[in-house]
Every structure is written in structure tokens, then in C-alpha cells.
Amino acid sequence: MVADKPRRRIIAVGSGKGGVGKSTVSANLAIALARAGRKVGLVDADIYGPSQPRLMGSEGIKPTAQGDKLIPVPNQWGVPLLSMGQLIEPDKAIAWRGPMAGNALGQLIDADWGDAEVLVVDLPPGTGDVQLTMLQRYKPAGAVIVSTPQDLALIDARRAIQLFEVGQVPVIGMIENMAGYVCPHCGEVSDPFGTGGAEAAARSLDLPFLGRIPLELSIRQASDAGTPPAAGEGPAADVFAALARQVSAWLDNH
Amino acid sequence: MVADKPRRRIIAVGSGKGGVGKSTVSANLAIALARAGRKVGLVDADIYGPSQPRLMGSEGIKPTAQGDKLIPVPNQWGVPLLSMGQLIEPDKAIAWRGPMAGNALGQLIDADWGDAEVLVVDLPPGTGDVQLTMLQRYKPAGAVIVSTPQDLALIDARRAIQLFEVGQVPVIGMIENMAGYVCPHCGEVSDPFGTGGAEAAARSLDLPFLGRIPLELSIRQASDAGTPPAAGEGPAADVFAALARQVSAWLDNH
Numbered sequence: 001m002v003a004d005k006p007r008r009r010i011i012a013v014g015s016g017k018g019g020v021g022k023s024t025v026s027a028n029l030a031i032a033l034a035r036a037g038r039k040v041g042l043v044d045a046d047i048y049g050p051s052q053p054r055l056m057g058s059e060g061i062k063p064t065a066q067g068d069k070l071i072p073v074p075n076q077w078g079v080p081l082l083s084m085g086q087l088i089e090p091d092k093a094i095a096w097r098g099p100m101a102g103n104a105l106g107q108l109i110d111a112d113w114g115d116a117e118v119l120v121v122d123l124p125p126g127t128g129d130v131q132l133t134m135l136q137r138y139k140p141a142g143a144v145i146v147s148t149p150q151d152l153a154l155i156d157a158r159r160a161i162q163l164f165e166v167g168q169v170p171v172i173g174m175i176e177n178m179a180g181y182v183c184p185h186c187g188e189v190s191d192p193f194g195t196g197g198a199e200a201a202a203r204s205l206d207l208p209f210l211g212r213i214p215l216e217l218s219i220r221q222a223s224d225a226g227t228p229p230a231a232g233e234g235p236a237a238d239v240f241a242a243l244a245r246q247v248s249a250w251l252d253n254h
Numbered sequence: 255m256v257a258d259k260p261r262r263r264i265i266a267v268g269s270g271k272g273g274v275g276k277s278t279v280s281a282n283l284a285i286a287l288a289r290a291g292r293k294v295g296l297v298d299a300d301i302y303g304p305s306q307p308r309l310m311g312s313e314g315i316k317p318t319a320q321g322d323k324l325i326p327v328p329n330q331w332g333v334p335l336l337s338m339g340q341l342i343e344p345d346k347a348i349a350w351r352g353p354m355a356g357n358a359l360g361q362l363i364d365a366d367w368g369d370a371e372v373l374v375v376d377l378p379p380g381t382g383d384v385q386l387t388m389l390q391r392y393k394p395a396g397a398v399i400v401s402t403p404q405d406l407a408l409i410d411a412r413r414a415i416q417l418f419e420v421g422q423v424p425v426i427g428m429i430e431n432m433a434g435y436v437c438p439h440c441g442e443v444s445d446p447f448g449t450g451g452a453e454a455a456a457r458s459l460d461l462p463f464l465g466r467i468p469l470e471l472s473i474r475q476a477s478d479a480g481t482p483p484a485a486g487e488g489p490a491a492d493v494f495a496a497l498a499r500q501v502s503a504w505l506d507n508h
Contacts, residue, residue: 016303019407152277153273
């Protein structure tokens with residue numbers, strides 16, 4: 001008799017363009033999935049700009065290893081994390097060519113993830129070595145695409161979506177970040193990065209639109225402080241809970 | 255008698271993190287340098303997410319070639335441009351591993367730049383193949399680092415600076431982008447991404463601080479519309495003119 005191998009699926013969070021909030025969405029999606037009862041691990045595959053140790057409030061904690069496998073770093077949010085940022089000193093450039101980046105990715109994904117049924121993978125921007133290695137060696141079950149409403153970000157998002165299509169990875173949907181900024185002085189909403197662009201792009205590409213995350217001071221401050229909003233209560237937590245419900249339903253149906 | 259080879263110098267614009275406005279700074283710095291009388295070319299080295307054809311209002315125009323050299327695409331701003339975005343169809347992923355990205359960079363930089371004395375190079379985010387190829391084969395005379403005031407962006411900026419230091423490329427200075435957002439309803443200023451972080455980081459790293467670019471609807475709209483603010487008049491143009499003056503003075507002294 002052979003023990004069943006747990007079915008562990010990868011949800012890739014990608015964007016094409018950097019700085020659109022992909023890491024924030026990854027961290028908070030993982031936490032919201034865990035709150036909804038899923039066993040989740042978080043992989044920070046942004047080799048050159050790892051943000052997850054800061055976002056998850058676990059900077060400076062290095063993973064241990066058992067044999068040749070890394071042990072993900074646990075945290076109070078119930079989402080074990082592995083990130084290149086845990087292995088490299090801060091302020092040091094991670095000056096690696098593609099093959100090294102691909103190997104590093106392998107170390108993170110082939111770690112001892114225990115009973116995790118879902119790995120949320122925070123991809124670097126672009127469509128280069130890490131993305132290609134993911135598609136070829138660690139094919140995601142599905143992908144979530146993050147974009148701001150800005151034209152410039154949507155151009156790159158389309159390229160990222162096209163890469164997943166070529167790699168036959170279903171796109172679960174698009175999420176719009178940095179839409180709507182509430183002025184802390186007058187309370188009125190304006191749109192420094194425009195609004196609705198990602199929803200329109202999702203429609204034109206026939207992809208589900210997963211929701212809209214406002215450009216909120218509180219989200220940025222919580223992120224910088226390592227207290228992810230999805231772990232708290234309030235409107236920001238609700239946005240990520242709604243995203244997690246959609247991803248969870250997708251997982252149930254695929 | 256041998257003709258003098260023109261002394262052409264590269265100014266690299268880097269950031270570590272994506273989405274901080276590196277491409278916007280590159281385009282507008284190049285235009286402001288040209289307005290100040292420099293002969294300037296612009297290289298969009300962001301292989302996976304080329305934004306310059308859109309920013310410079312020259313989408314859809316392909317460069318010609320003479321022999322094995324590309325001819326940069328001229329524009330009304332007097333800053334000839336080469337970008338991977340001119341060579342690849344929109345909506346198609348540029349799914350290249352590092353060596354191909356390095357070769358593409360070579361094609362852009364070894365093009366027929368005519369009498370350009372300065373090439374402004376818009377680097378991709380990160381510290382990977384393109385950055386390493388730049389340092390090894392096309393060493394910049396100096397680098398400008400763009401960051402937002404957000405902690406997460408500054409962490410990556412420090413990594414980028416460290417790579418330039420290791421590569422013995424002098425950092426001309428740091429510029430802070432997306433600092434201060436003027437509410438279009440009440441006119442009050444607030445800071446969705448914080449404020450002053452890049453200036454403090456520059457001070458702590460003993461680097462010149464080159465200025466602050468506000469998060470302005472007009473800059474985003476002009477960028478999306480291909481009418482770079484540096485080519486116009488008004489406060490946004492003044493910000494980039496001041497940046498160009500500092501870079502120009504640095505070039506005169508180095």
C-alpha cells in the first residue's frame with residue numbers, strides 16, 4: 001500500500017509590471033485563504049526584490065533545513081513562508097543570472113511544505129527565467145493577474161496573461177489594485193492611476209474580474225509594518241476575503 | 255589620421271523595484287537633457303515590460319536597420335528611441351531567458367546612435383541578467399536611482415545601489431517619485447506612499463538627493479497619452495528640468 005501523495009496546487013500571482021501590488025495581493029490572498037480554512041503556503045518567487053518577509057512581519061528569520069529541504073518559516077497568520085529575502089542579507093544585491101534564479105525558485109518550491117494543499121506563488125514582474133521555469137517545472141493550477149488601472153500597467157498585464165495562455169495555465173481572473181484613493185483631508189475619492197481599466201481589460205479578454213482594491217493609506221502602512229490587512233477586520237480585510245472566496249471556489253471546481 | 259570616436263556615455267536609470275516610475279523618469283530626463291542642448295538617445299532596456307514607445311508617443315513605429323545596426327526611431331522630442339516594444343507585437347509575452355535578453359540589450363545599445371553623446375538607459379527592475387550585462391559590457395558612466403518613499407521600494411533600491419557600487423558605477427543620486435498627491439477635490443496634499451523616505455535613504459547612504467516628483471494626475475495622464483510632461487511647460491516640466499541640470503552638471507564634472 002502506498003500513502004496518497006497530497007495533491008498540492010500552485011496558484012501563481014503575476015502582473016507583468018512591477019509595483020502594482022502583486023506582493024501585497026499574494027500575502028493577503030494567502031492569509032485570507034488560510035482564514036477560510038485552507039492549508040496554505042506562501043512562496044516569494046520575486047528573487048530580485050523579495051518583499052514577503054517585510055509584508056508578513058518576519059524579517060530577519062532564516063528558514064532551517066532538514067536534509068536538502070528548506071523548512072518554511074511559520075508565522076502568526078498560519079501561512080508558512082519561504083523567500084529569497086530570508087536567505088540573502090538586506091541591502092545586498094541578488095546579482096544572479098537566469099539559471100541561478102531558476103535554481104533558487106526550485107529550492108523554495110521543493111521545500112518541506114508539510115500538509116499545505118495550496119502554494120500561493122508571488123511571481124517577479126516580467127516574463128523571464130522565473131516565469132518560464134515555473135511553467136516548465138512547477139506548472140501552476142491557475143493564475144491571478146494583478147494590475148493597476150493605468151494603461152501602462154495593462155499593456156504588461158496582457159503580456160503576462162499571454163504567457164500563461166501559451167503555457168496552458170488557466171487565468172482565474174484579474175484584480176485591480178490602487179483604484180480609488182480616499183483623500184484623508186476631505187474624504188472624497190479620486191483616481192491617481194485611473195479607474196476601471198483592469199475590469200475593462202478583463203472583459204475584453206473574457207476573463208473573470210475578481211475585484212478592486214483601493215489605494216489606501218492603511219493598506220500601505222499595514223504592509224510596510226508587517227501586519228497584513230487580510231488578517232484584521234474591516235473593509236480592507238473584506239476585499240481580500242472576497243478574493244479568497246472566489247479563488248477557493250475556483251479550486252473546488254478544478 | 256584617425257577620426258575622433260565620439261565619447262558617448264551611458265546614464266543608467268534604475269530602481270530595484272518595478273512600478274516606481276523609472277520609465278517615466280528616464281523618458282522625461284532624456285527630453286529635459288535634450289531641451290538643455292545635449293544630444294541624447296533613449297534605450298528602453300526593460301525587455302519584458304517596455305513602456306517607452308507609449309510614453310514617447312511612438313507606438314507602432316518600427317526601427318529600420320542599416321547593415322546589422324538598428325536605426326533609432328526619431329520623435330518630435332528630439333530623443334531617438336530604441337525599445338524592445340518596437341520589435342515585438344503588443345499583447346505578446348516576451349518569453350526569453352537571460353542570454354536572449356542580454357543579446358537584445360546589445361542590439362539596442364550597439365545601434366546607430368549618430369551624434370548622441372548621452373544614452374539614457376531605462377533598466378528593468380531587479381538585479382538580473384540585463385543589469386549584469388550592462389555592467390560587464392556597457393558600463394554606465396553613472397546611475398540615477400528612482401524610488402518611491404515606501405519602505406518596500408527603498409529596500410529594493412538599496413539592493414540596486416549596491417549592485418552599481420560593486421560594479422564601480424558611480425551613483426549620481428536618488429530621486430523620489432510619487433511623493434505628495436494633491437486631492438483634485440480639496441487641493442490638500444497627502445502621501446499615499448509616504449514621504450521623505452528616499453531623501454532619508456539618500457542621506458544615510460551618503461548619496462545626493464536629486465529631487466521629488468509628485469504623484470500627479472497630470473503626469474500619469476500625459477504619460478499614458480504619450481505627451482511627456484518634460485516637453486511641456488509648468489511645474490512638472492520644471493521638476494524634470496531641475497533633474498536634468500543636476501545630471502548635466504555631473505556629466506560636465508566627470
